Amino acid sequence: MSAVCAASAVMVTRAVAAKTTKSVSLSKASPTRRGRASVATRAVELATGETLEVKPVPMRVGHGFDLHRMETLAEMPDLELWLGGIKLEHDRGCVAHSDGDVLLHCVFDAITGALGLPDIGQCFPDNDPKWKGCTSDVFIKEAVRLMRDSGYEMGNIDCTIIAQKPKISPHKKAIKENLARLLECDEGVVNVKAKTHEKVDSLGENRSIACHTVCMLVKV
Numbered sequence: 001m002s003a004v005c006a007a008s009a010v011m012v013t014r015a016v017a018a019k020t021t022k023s024v025s026l027s028k029a030s031p032t033r034r035g036r037a038s039v040a041t042r043a044v045e046l047a048t049g050e051t052l053e054v055k056p057v058p059m060r061v062g063h064g065f066d067l068h069r070m071e072t073l074a075e076m077p078d079l080e081l082w083l084g085g086i087k088l089e090h091d092r093g094c095v096a097h098s099d100g101d102v103l104l105h106c107v108f109d110a111i112t113g114a115l116g117l118p119d120i121g122q123c124f125p126d127n128d129p130k131w132k133g134c135t136s137d138v139f140i141k142e143a144v145r146l147m148r149d150s151g152y153e154m155g156n157i158d159c160t161i162i163a164q165k166p167k168i169s170p171h172k173k174a175i176k177e178n179l180a181r182l183l184e185c186d187e188g189v190v191n192v193k194a195k196t197h198e199k200v201d202s203l204g205e206n207r208s209i210a211c212h213t214v215c216m217l218v219k220v
């Protein structure tokens, strides 16, 4: 190491040490700062009637995942395939308690996940006949209500559909538009992507369909 480099290294080390000392002394000398971190929570009521608390930190990130089995219409003619509130024509449909919309189900979980609230199965138990056969836009309206009641709005949301068939690309625009409408947010903060599963496993063999969603909520 040259003398210049050695001198710079010493200066950097000192700068880091000074910074560390400053931040330590700040948190030590500033009880109000620590107090601000434990701001009052906001109470929200779930569809089940249970009341839970949400801590209003500036931003919250959530992830959702869902998968449904698909069966052929030849075997189960009543089945349908819904994605993002759009019905797609396909020779298979989803087996589910509701309409089996994997995208909307994982969007719900991403939003409640960000808020630190329970998943869709706990909010809408599948042994409750009230939710049997209901369309999934009901779940999204509830997620939006929970988000608003907690004091948040959609920062952005990114969904990835995994399906071997049918081809999703011709429907992406309609799915994205409908999702933005359901979430009552600008289309510019909604993204819908799709990929196949390289013909492997149940997803790749067209026996199931899945979706991942990540969202960021911003405090209003």
Ligand SMILES: [Zn+2]
Binding pocket: 066, 067, 068, 096, 100, 101, 102, 105
């Ligand atoms: Zn589902």
